Each structure stands twice: as C-alpha cells, then as structure tokens.
Amino acid sequence: MVLVFVETENGKVRKAALEAVYYGYLTAQKLGTSCEALLLGNAEDATSLGLYGATLVHQSDSISFNFFDTQVYSAAIAQAAKKLEASVVILSHSSNGKSLIGHIAYLLDAGSVSAAIDIPETDKGFSVRKGVYSSKALVNIEINTPIKVVSVLGNSLQISVIGSNVEVQPVALDVLQPGIKVLSVDKLQSNVTPLPEAERVVSGGRGLKGPENWGIVEELADVLHATTACSRPVSDADWRPHHEHVGQTGIAIRPNLYIAIGISGAIQHLAGVNNSKTIVVINKDPEAPFFKSANYGVVGDLFDVVPKLTAAIKNLNA
Amino acid sequence: MKLLVCISKTPDTTAKIAFNGDNTKLETAGITFIMNPYDEWYALVKAIEIQEKWGGSVSVLHVGPSENDSIIRKALAIGATDAYRIDTEAVSADQVAFQMASFIKQHAFDIIFTGKETIDYNGAEVGGRMAAQLNLPFISFASHLDIVAENEAIVKRDMEGGTETIQVNTPFVISAAKGMAEQRIPNMKGIMTAKSKPLNVVTPQEYSPKISIVSHELPPAKKAVQYIDPENMAELARLLREEAKVI
Ligand SMILES: Cc1cc2nc3c(=O)[nH]c(=O)nc-3n(C[C@H](O)[C@H](O)[C@H](O)COP(=O)(O)OP(=O)(O)OC[C@H]3O[C@@H](n4cnc5c(N)ncnc54)[C@H](O)[C@@H]3O)c2cc1C
Numbered sequence: 171m172v173l174v175f176v177e178t179e180n181g182k183v184r185k186a187a188l189e190a191v192y193y194g195y196l197t198a199q200k201l202g203t204s205c206e207a208l209l210l211g212n213a214e215d216a217t218s219l220g221l222y223g224a225t226l227v228h229q230s231d232s233i234s235f236n237f238f239d240t241q242v243y244s245a246a247i248a249q250a251a252k253k254l255e256a257s258v259v260i261l262s263h264s265s266n267g268k269s270l271i272g273h274i275a276y277l278l279d280a281g282s283v284s285a286a287i288d289i290p291e292t293d294k295g296f297s298v299r300k301g302v303y304s305s306k307a308l309v310n311i312e313i314n315t316p317i318k319v320v321s322v323l324g325n326s327l328q329i330s331v332i333g334s335n336v337e338v339q340p341v342a343l344d345v346l347q348p349g350i351k352v353l354s355v356d357k358l359q360s361n362v363t364p365l366p367e368a369e370r371v372v373s374g375g376r377g378l379k380g381p382e383n384w385g386i387v388e389e390l391a392d393v394l395h396a397t398t399a400c401s402r403p404v405s406d407a408d409w410r411p412h413h414e415h416v417g418q419t420g421i422a423i424r425p426n427l428y429i430a431i432g433i434s435g436a437i438q439h440l441a442g443v444n445n446s447k448t449i450v451v452i453n454k455d456p457e458a459p460f461f462k463s464a465n466y467g468v469v470g471d472l473f474d475v476v477p478k479l480t481a482a483i484k485n486l487n488a
Numbered sequence: 489m490k491l492l493v494c495i496s497k498t499p500d501t502t503a504k505i506a507f508n509g510d511n512t513k514l515e516t517a518g519i520t521f522i523m524n525p526y527d528e529w530y531a532l533v534k535a536i537e538i539q540e541k542w543g544g545s546v547s548v549l550h551v552g553p554s555e556n557d558s559i560i561r562k563a564l565a566i567g568a569t570d571a572y573r574i575d576t577e578a579v580s581a582d583q584v585a586f587q588m589a590s591f592i593k594q595h596a597f598d599i600i601f602t603g604k605e606t607i608d609y610n611g612a613e614v615g616g617r618m619a620a621q622l623n624l625p626f627i628s629f630a631s632h633l634d635i636v637a638e639n640e641a642i643v644k645r646d647m648e649g650g651t652e653t654i655q656v657n658t659p660f661v662i663s664a665a666k667g668m669a670e671q672r673i674p675n676m677k678g679i680m681t682a683k684s685k686p687l688n689v690v691t692p693q694e695y696s697p698k699i700s701i702v703s704h705e706l707p708p709a710k711k712a713v714q715y716i717d718p719e720n721m722a723e724l725a726r727l728l729r730e731e732a733k734v735i
Pocket of ligand 1: 374377378400401404415416417418431432434435438439442452455458470471472473525
C-alpha cells in the first residue's frame with residue numbers, strides 16, 4: 171500500500187497535499203496496490219481526497235498535532251506506516267515535508283528521495299527522478315530498501331479527478347508529547363498562494379530602481395492572480411521581504427508562468443526559476459542573459475511595458 | 489555552549505554541470521568547490537556569534553576525503569574552534585547523516601547546526617535524519633535564533649506564507665536559512681590561525697547506503713525566445729492565453 175501524508179491548513183487539505191495524493195495514486199497504480207491517505211488532526215474536506223485517488227483516509231487526532239513538531243509528526247507517520255503496512259510513504263515537499271522526510275525515513279529504516287518531479291520508475295526496481303545542482307541537471311535515484319519514502323515537488327504534475335468521496339477512518343496511534351513549544355504563528359496575507367505552490371509568479375529585480383515602484387508589479391500580479399517574487403539583491407536591500415527571494419539561495423519554484431521584470435538572469439537566479447513552464451522576460455537590455463532562457467521576450471522599458479501588459483490582460487479578461 | 493556545525497562541499501554556484509561517461513558521477517574537471525552557502529553564511533556564522541556572546545566552542549564536522557580539507561580550513565579561518573572530518577566519501581544523505589549522528593552521539597553538543605539544504609542535491613534530509621537518530625528536536629529553515637538562557641533558545645522558522653516562533657531547550661538540531669546571520673569574509677589573521685587549529689580525522693562506521701544513483705541527465709534545451717513588440721502587449725496577452733495556455 172502507498173500511504174500519503176496529507177498536510178492541512180486552517181482545517182482544510184492543502185493544494186500540495188492533493189498533488190501528493192494524486193502522485194501516490196499513480197505510484198500505487200504502477201505497483202498494483204492501493205493508495206491511502208493519512209491525516210493528523212482535522213480537515214473538513216478530508217473525504218474529497220478520494221477524488222484524487224485515495225481509497226481510504228486514516229485519521230488520528232491529538233492536541234499534540236495542533237502545532238507542527240517534527241518529532242511528533244514523524245513518529246506518528248512512521249508508526250501509521252508500520253501499522254498499516256505501507257511499502258511507500260509519500261509527502262509534499264513543503265517546509266513541513268522537508269523537515270519530516272529524513273526523520274520518517276530514519277524511523278522506517280528506509281531510503282528516501284526528496285523533491286521528486288516524476289512518478290517512480292518501477293519496471294526494474296524503484297527509481298525516482300529529481301532536479302539536482304539547483305535544477306541544472308536531473309538525476310534518477312534507486313531506493314534500495316523495502317520501505318521507500320518520497321516527497322513530491324509542488325506543481326510537478328497536473329492533478330485530475332479520478333474517483334469519488336471516500337470514508338475517513340480513525341487509526342489509533344501513540345502520540346508523543348511535543349519537545350518544542352510553538353509560541354506564535356504569523357501568517358502573511360492569507361489570500362495569496364504561497365510561492366512554492368503558485369501557478370503564476372510575477373518577479374521584480376533591481377531594474378525597478380526602488381521599493382516605491384513595486385505598484386506596477388503588484389498590479390500585474392493582481393490581474394493574473396499571481397504571487398510576487400524578487401531577485402536576491404532586492405530582498406538583500408529590504409525592498410521586498412526575504413520570503414520573496416527566489417533563486418539558488420532563495421526559493422526554487424516551477425510555476426506555469428514566470429514573468430521576470432528588470433532581472434538580468436544571473437546563473438544563480440535562473441537556478442531557482444528555470445523549470446518554470448513558460449518564462450516571460452521584460453528587460454531594456456537586449457543582451458540580458460535572461461532572454462536565453464525565455465519563451466517570450468520584451469525588449470523595452472519596464473515602466474512603460476508592464477502597465478501596458480496589465481491593461482492588455484484586463485482587456486482579455488473583460 | 490558546545491556548538492557543532494555540519495558543513496558540506498558543493499560545486500560553485502556558477503559551475504557548468506556535466507557528468508562522466510556513464511552519467512553516474514559529476515565531471516569535476518574545471519569545477520571549483522565551495523562550502524555549501526547555507527552552511528557557511530548562516531549556520532557557521534550564527535554559531536560563531538553565539539560563541540562570541542556566550543563562550544564555549546564551535547566545532548565543524550565534515551564527511552569527506554582529505555582533499556576537502558581546504559573547505560574545513562576556511563571554516564576555521566572564519567572562526568570555528570576546531571574541526572572533525574569523518575574520513576569517507578560522502579555518497580548519500582542517509583550515509584552522511586548516519587556517520588555524523590554516530591559521531592555526535594559520543595560528544596555532548598548543545599546545538600547541532602546544518603544549512604537548510606545543499607545546493608547540489610537539494611535534499612534537506614540530513615538534519616532530520618540526524619535528529620531522528622539522536623532522538624532530538626529538529627527545527628528546519630530557521631531564519632532567527634536567539635539564545636535566551638544557557639539551555640533555552642527562541643527560534644523563528646520560515647514556512648509557506650508565514651513564520652513560526654518556537655521555544656526549544658538544548659540539545660537540538662537546527663537547519664539554518666537566510667536571515668540567521670550575515671556572511672563573514674575570513675581575514676588574514678583568521679587564515680593564519682586556521683592553519684594551527686586542530687583538524688581531527690575520525691574513522692567512519694560500517695554502513696551501506698539506502699539509495700544509489702542510476703544516472704544523471706541534462707535538461708532538454710529550450711526553444712529560442714520569441715520577441716514581442718513592446719508596443720503590442722495585447723499580442724503577448726493573447727499568446728499567453730492561446731499558445732502557452734497559462735492565463
Ligand atoms: C553564491 C551566490 C548565490 C546567489 N543566489 C542568488 C539567488 O538565489 N537569487 C538571485 O536572484 N540572485 C542570486 N545571486 C545574485 C546574482 O548573481 C545576481 O547578482 C542577481 O540575481 C541580480 O539581480 P537583478 O537581476 O535583480 O539585478 P541586476 O543584475 O542589476 O539586473 C537588473 C536588470 O534590470 C534591467 N533594467 C534596468 N532598468 C530597467 C528598465 N527601466 N526597464 C527594463 N529593464 C531594466 C537591466 O538591464 C538589468 O538586466 C547569487 C550570487 C551568488 C554569488
């Protein structure tokens with residue numbers, strides 16, 4: 171059985187978790203087994219995990235799950251995997267998933283691959299593909315242990331509805347006491363999709379000249395329902411918050427659409443965004459290296475071009 | 489406080505990546521190797537800042553052959569007290585974590601630092617694996633760390649769309665992200681004293697890795713860019729909808 175750990179937020183299943191379930195479903199199909207989901211805590215829409223391929227949702231609730239503690243969550247997930255006899259455990263490659271993967275794999279004496287971008291190859295063994303060297307290359311990794319743990323990179327596969335609502339069943343687990351204490355959780359604007367999950371991203375660089383000019387970036391992001399990002403010098407100068415910094419030393423993303431405004435396209439920037447499906451580059455310098463990685467390029471003054479693009483998209487939507 | 493920083497070796501960020509004949513190993517000719525930036529800029533510098541304020545020592549720990557000593561010496565030049573190198577090739581996250589946790593078990597460290605991930609395998613697995621083996625709390629992607637008492641820390645952790653503030657008692661494992669500290673460039677005195685600081689070589693444990701590399705590939709080449717007249721943004725909007733189908 172393939173067991174998928176489902177992350178929740180504000181009492182609902184996260185988008186990244188739906189992708190993980192669908193990935194689990196496709197993996198289970200290949201292995202000729204079933205895909206089941208594991209929920210720690212509550213989610214009002216848990217039954218809908220069946221739509222994306224889970225045949226059953228196991229749920230365990232405890233006040234220890236109210237806040238995220240790697241030890242508590244890993245122990246519970248590993249215990250559920252053993253009890254339910256899972257051969258594969260799937261996680262989302264989110265900030266919590268990244269904390270969990272090594273921990274769970276150790277507890278299960280399992281080999282693991284994080285940030286998978288494709289369904290495992292199971293013809294000869296169990297090999298998983300991921301990006302390495304900040305996406306400058308891909309690698310296929312064979313997991314040599316009976317139990318396998320894999321985390322799925324966001325936006326790696328197009329999910330579709332393949333089933334119907336399923337039952338949520340309690341599973342009894344011995345839950346640890348947290349070893350840390352979460353004092354507070356500060357959320358940014360909750361109506362904006364977080365960068366790693368965003369399908370559309372509008373990103374600004376030093377070409378914008380200063381934080382006071384970000385209005386045109388935000389307006390474009392607004393009409394596209396996109397999330398905003400920035401280059402490293404921009405966040406280093408505190409023009410924009412650190413969590414918007416994308417690239418090799420920032421967040422690596424792979425949205426369907428990445429619009430780069432006034433960004434030169436340095437190798438370290440490209441490393442974090444090059445896997446975006448469609449890249450639009452707006453830059454006044456025709457020699458800017460970013461154009462080599464772009465699908466669509468606009469050579470022009472961003473202060474002139476960006477408002478025009480925003481207006482054109484508004485027109486198209488009207 | 490006794491602090492430990494786990495450091496890894498990665499290709500320089502500008503390195504052009506290629507592989508050997510059967511695509512299993514990185515072609516290292518012409519590549520400059522550096523200390524993984526998260527380990528150096530954030531984990532190591534933060535540990536040194538804590539030591540400067542609270543006293544104690546900062547040890548660095550590396551898994552790799554002696555040819556990597558230059559990276560360890562750099563960490564000593566930046567300000568680490570001493571170093572340990574586990575004398576075996578690093579082949580997988582599970583192997584590296586196992587070797588380091590086995591070493592750490594025999595020493596009492598208060599805080600064990602890693603970078604949030606390496607910029608080569610981008611796995612982010614080592615910290616979690618070590619914490620599990622050592623049965624310690626693990627806080628990942630920490631952007632702030634304040635020691636508030638000899639055995640107590642307040643940590644801020646980045647996550648999708650927000651930040652958590654966490655209280656934790658030592659010992660614990662932490663992975664460092666941007667915000668934690670500012671990069672330090674080693675000065676001449678640091679470089680000179682680094683030469684005489686202890687670099688201890690540790691014998692590795694028996695271990696068989698749980699994964700193996702089948703092959704590497706380079707991503708498919710991108711199609712040539714299509715230029716759009718800056719006066720005709722309606723055309724770009726149309727292409728994004730009809731051709732790329734992304735809006
Ligand atoms: C180890 C290391 C790690 C790094 N990691 C990252 C990382 O993770 N992410 C990252 O982004 N960078 C990273 N960098 C920095 C990177 O090398 C570049 O310096 C950085 O990406 C440049 O940012 P930028 O494109 O915003 O600025 P610049 O390179 O200054 O480019 C600004 C661009 O704006 C254009 N422009 C200016 N005015 C206008 C206008 N009016 N209209 C249109 N275009 C205009 C210019 O032509 C230029 O191309 C790293 C560097 C190192 C050494």
